[in-house]
Amino acid sequence: MKKSAILLIIVSLIIQLGYSQNIRKNDSLKELLVTINPDSVVLKSKVYGELIWSYASTRIKLDSARMYTDAYKEFATKNNFEKGIALTNFYYGVINRFEGNYKEGIEHLDQFVDYARKNKDSSQICNGLFQISTIQSNMGNYSESLATNYQLLKIYQSKKDKSSVATHLQMIGNLLRKIGKTNEAIAVYHEAIEIEKELDDKMGLALNYASLGNTYGERKEYDQSEKYYSKALDFAKESNNLSGITYINENLGNLFFEKGEFKKALPYYLEVLNVRESRPSKGELATSLYTVGKTNVSLGQYEKAEEYLLKSLAIAKEIDSKPILLGVYDHLVKLNHKRNNFKEAFNYQSAHMVIIDSIKGKDRINQMLELNTKYETEKKDSELKLLKIEGEKIAQRNQLYLLLALSGLIIAALVGFFGYKNRQQTIKLAKQKKILELTLDDKNTLLKEVHHRVKNSFQIVSSLLYLQSENMVDKEAKIAIKEAENRVRSMVLVHQKLYNKEEIVGIDTKEYITDLVKDIFDSHQIQNKSISYELDIEPLILDVETTTPMGLILNELIINILKHAFKEVTDASKLNIHFSKVKDELILKVMDNGKGFEGEIENTSFGITLMKALSKKLKATLSYTSNYGQGTVVILNIKKFHLMS
Numbered sequence: 001m002k003k004s005a006i007l008l009i010i011v012s013l014i015i016q017l018g019y020s021q022n023i024r025k026n027d028s029l030k031e032l033l034v035t036i037n038p039d040s041v042v043l044k045s046k047v048y049g050e051l052i053w054s055y056a057s058t059r060i061k062l063d064s065a066r067m068y069t070d071a072y073k074e075f076a077t078k079n080n081f082e083k084g085i086a087l088t089n090f091y092y093g094v095i096n097r098f099e100g101n102y103k104e105g106i107e108h109l110d111q112f113v114d115y116a117r118k119n120k121d122s123s124q125i126c127n128g129l130f131q132i133s134t135i136q137s138n139m140g141n142y143s144e145s146l147a148t149n150y151q152l153l154k155i156y157q158s159k160k161d162k163s164s165v166a167t168h169l170q171m172i173g174n175l176l177r178k179i180g181k182t183n184e185a186i187a188v189y190h191e192a193i194e195i196e197k198e199l200d201d202k203m204g205l206a207l208n209y210a211s212l213g214n215t216y217g218e219r220k221e222y223d224q225s226e227k228y229y230s231k232a233l234d235f236a237k238e239s240n241n242l243s244g245i246t247y248i249n250e251n252l253g254n255l256f257f258e259k260g261e262f263k264k265a266l267p268y269y270l271e272v273l274n275v276r277e278s279r280p281s282k283g284e285l286a287t288s289l290y291t292v293g294k295t296n297v298s299l300g301q302y303e304k305a306e307e308y309l310l311k312s313l314a315i316a317k318e319i320d321s322k323p324i325l326l327g328v329y330d331h332l333v334k335l336n337h338k339r340n341n342f343k344e345a346f347n348y349q350s351a352h353m354v355i356i357d358s359i360k361g362k363d364r365i366n367q368m369l370e371l372n373t374k375y376e377t378e379k380k381d382s383e384l385k386l387l388k389i390e391g392e393k394i395a396q397r398n399q400l401y402l403l404l405a406l407s408g409l410i411i412a413a414l415v416g417f418f419g420y421k422n423r424q425q426t427i428k429l430a431k432q433k434k435i436l437e438l439t440l441d442d443k444n445t446l447l448k449e450v451h452h453r454v455k456n457s458f459q460i461v462s463s464l465l466y467l468q469s470e471n472m473v474d475k476e477a478k479i480a481i482k483e484a485e486n487r488v489r490s491m492v493l494v495h496q497k498l499y500n501k502e503e504i505v506g507i508d509t510k511e512y513i514t515d516l517v518k519d520i521f522d523s524h525q526i527q528n529k530s531i532s533y534e535l536d537i538e539p540l541i542l543d544v545e546t547t548t549p550m551g552l553i554l555n556e557l558i559i560n561i562l563k564h565a566f567k568e569v570t571d572a573s574k575l576n577i578h579f580s581k582v583k584d585e586l587i588l589k590v591m592d593n594g595k596g597f598e599g600e601i602e603n604t605s606f607g608i609t610l611m612k613a614l615s616k617k618l619k620a621t622l623s624y625t626s627n628y629g630q631g632t633v634v635i636l637n638i639k640k641f642h643l644m645s
Helices: 002-015 019-035 041-056 062-078 082-099 102-118 122-138 142-158 162-178 182-199 202-218 222-239 242-258 262-276 282-299 302-319 322-338 342-360 364-402 408-470 475-499 509-523 544-565 606-617
Strands: 532-537 574-582 585-592 620-627 631-638
Touching: 041 062, 041 082, 062 082, 082 102, 082 122, 102 122, 122 142, 122 162, 142 162, 162 182, 162 202, 182 202, 202 222, 202 242, 222 242, 242 262, 242 282, 262 282, 282 302, 282 322, 302 322, 322 342, 509 532, 509 544, 509 574, 544 574, 544 585, 544 606, 544 631, 606 620
Parallel strands: 532 574
Antiparallel strands: 574 585, 585 631, 620 631
């Protein structure tokens, strides 16, 4: 008994050794494993745990950590030590997380959390859930990770554990940012920073300031981003934390990449890669290989880019990391386009879309359709309930009139009774309203998913047309295919605008026409010199049925001008586009100062036939005026349209 107490004191002293004495600490713990009486199960278990964690936490000696975990499991099983067996599942989970073996890691951690819940051990529940949430995020399962972190936050707030509250606020902020909720993420980061200032947690401050830098960088607010990165780097250096410094260096690389300063970004990415090549984490290594590869694509270093991207692809497939796979496939598509290897580009594009579908779930459309049906049913039920409630109120009022002759006490009692009942009905109506709002959100999600699928289908058609045109020899056929591709791209833009909006209301005409014109000019360089253009667009919100045909007509008009309006483009060559609502009509006016023409327009071309057919759909008139040498004015008067707001 006395010997066990002395050994416990020795173990405690060894555990308190700092990181710089890690080797000495591990040697001492190994000696204790041999020295401790095998019957001292709890004490020996504690030494095993400290030794495993000492190796695992460095992320360098993971093979040693796994070896001692195997030995610990054998020892715990032999002695029927249930808690020890459970702890080995925790250690296996952490080791697999650091190695990038995410699926195996979650399997072990789930077993550990089940044990902790059975024994009502809240601290161990939190330890296991924290590791699970980190793996979920690494795998791209952000909604699952967010739910796990909110669960952890609630536990730590109830325990008044400020340090852990700050940690999970930062993780929640990171996840909110990944799903596009940047304003909410910024508020959460600042909440965490206030707690960390109170605790004087320099590394925590560094990580939260870096997260703010990431957020503002994603919002293109580069000055704010650089300001917070500078603060983050200062605190990381004060903490002398290599992992933190590496993380912030990676973010600085991301900032310069986002700004288009690729030469500045590359040294930061290479420095991070140099650190991660000596570490066992496959996920971090795959990310660094990807960032170096994509930067080389932007710098035109295609051979180097392909080398790094293919290495990243192999690791990302091995660990099944969908976020990394998406980025790698995207840049392999760009790389092969630039090298005119269109077949490979198409193959990588197809693989990219398969990953997108796997993330969102193959059954998502069916689920959303079921939700839509449920929404319509609940809406009708709610309307019937509202009518019933209104009828009850009328009956109650009539009853009240009949009882007016009764004594004041009875009247007061009745008023109180019906007042209470009305209050209950109001609460019920509020709940029903909340349900309707939630189902409406689900319906919007369905519509966004539909627009996303339509956009993807159009993009495949556009890619096929592009590949077809690249392999054609006949010039006229090639031009026809190119025009068809442009028409498809104008429709892609409509569905892309709807998919990217938080709420599906309609399409902003100013934003849509501006992007459409830019896209046409970028893809149609007929002569060496570009024609200048000027836009005067009234911002209106229109529905898809109006915007799609109008966009196709505008596409045809602009391409005709680029092809035929100017014999030779000069500094004076100009295109003007005006769009506005005048009384009960939409007016689209397209003007150029080109060579013009005399006489009537021939109706034989497909473009003219298409514009006339689309004009009929909009109940629109298409008129033009032109004089030889003085340019052309085309006016589209649209009578059939739907303003969304």
